[in-house]
Amino acid sequence: MGYMIEGETGPWEVVIGLEVHAQVISKAKLFSGAAAHFGSEPNTQVSFVDAAFPGMLPVINRECVAQALRTGLGLNAHINLVSRFDRKNYFYPDLPAGYQISQYQHPIVGHGSIEIELADGTTKTIGITRLHLEQDAGKSLHDQHPTKSYIDLNRAGVALMEIVSEPDMRSPEEAGAYLRKLRSIMRYLGTCDGNMEEGSLRADINVSVRKPGEPFRTRCEVKNVNSIRFVMQAIEAEARRQVEVWESGGVVEQETRLFDPQRGVTRAMRSKEEAHDYRYFPDPDLLPLVIDEAWLEELRANLPELPDAKKRRFMQHYGLSAYDATLLVSEKATADYFEEVAKGRDAKLTANWVMGELFAVLNRTGRSIEQSPVSAQALGELLDLLADGTISGRIAKDVFEIMVETGEAPAVIVERKGLRQVTDTGAIEQAVTAVLAAHPKEVAAYKAGKERLFGFFVGQVMKAMAGKANPALVNEILKHKLG
């Protein structure tokens, strides 16, 4: 039995579908030549088209279309060679034209799917209903003045991909995994940077609950949730609310709600009486978008290796486990780093160092792998020193910490600090003899059968030799002397 909400009348299944708005990576906007860059001075990246001055006509950006096609291909989706733009009509101050140019009946991308990985090691296929191109709106600031809202149109007209999933998810975990995978695919493709804090990836969540085996019940939409953690929290909060409504004899109304992360609850949006009536109709300013098949094939041929394919290759070529491979391919930069280190080296050892020591340092210092204080080349040099016996595993970890601090090359640190592993059996024998002489009680106990004490002797010898003794030799000599 999967994830369930336990109600008073028994378990409830949660049904989730996601609508993701992904900002397209492009230099210019979808229908104008103004820059699509984030974070510029207010209203500087606005053309007369974006501000909807009378008589201005939209002209579509070829690269935005290409990005939608690449994403569609990355989602294993059907590409519609002919699609169309419609006007979605509503009034809001950050939408100067009074309509958003969107694709309603004929989206550029149809059915597709992605595979998600879950914590228990299983995978699940989530259906994609469609992907369409549309314009982003401007930005409203509501907290600058007691009675006024301020409007910045820099974002107005930037290209968005709306990606709609099937209601295939059944738990917050699956929704989180879906978002992470979708984000990962788009980052590999270079079609969306996936930055949820800056709003380049935003999710609307459709949630309903039902008793196992029932058909779908009424769903509610939770709008504009801006982190994966909040998406997972919002689903649980909304599902619990709906279970309470049904179990208290009420009826869940189809409505749009907002998630309040501070209080961990969803609440209904006001102005419900203005029930959505977008009065879609074909935009008379825009002819049908016709995709040349040769162009599509060219885009397909130039797609990068995507996470699923890379994962399979990492498992086959490097002999990594599914878990390790999944972790290493989630970010392209991580996968590239791993491959650079693993080239000509032990892949499993490399994976352990990247996911262990390196990830720990990145987490601790809050850096991404692109900002790693230790380059792939430097980590490779360290692993070489480990592999050829110059340093021991324990010393390698110390050297790594110094590399993080100082950025020095590992060989330099080893020489400067005199950290070379001691493989001189004479020196080790001397240390072993001294340790055994200093601990007669433990030696007697060991000989009387308390074999766990072996580790104690190893530790003492290592301590006496400042960790530099070759561990295999220490074991061998100790066994001999105690035997």
Add this chain to the structure above:
Amino acid sequence: MSLDSATVRRIARLARIHLEEAELPRLQAELNGILGWIEQLNELDVTHVEPLTGPTQMALKMREDLVTDGNIREQILANAPDRAGDYFAVPKVVE
């Protein structure tokens, strides 16, 4: 198809057009007249005709991804009824 007065009121509200109650009967009659006129098209059988989305059979022309516009803030804001620094200012609209 014939519009009742509630639908006419709703259309006006969606379009943010203020209607006096006295204007309703006249507008309702005019709109119904226009609809009736257009409905004559329903007499044609278009079962096997592809919908036409524009007056020509051309496809959409595309533009290269180049920044060719922008940095005209003063012109963009010139007609705004109200502004605050570099922003448009509008009556508060917060959900």
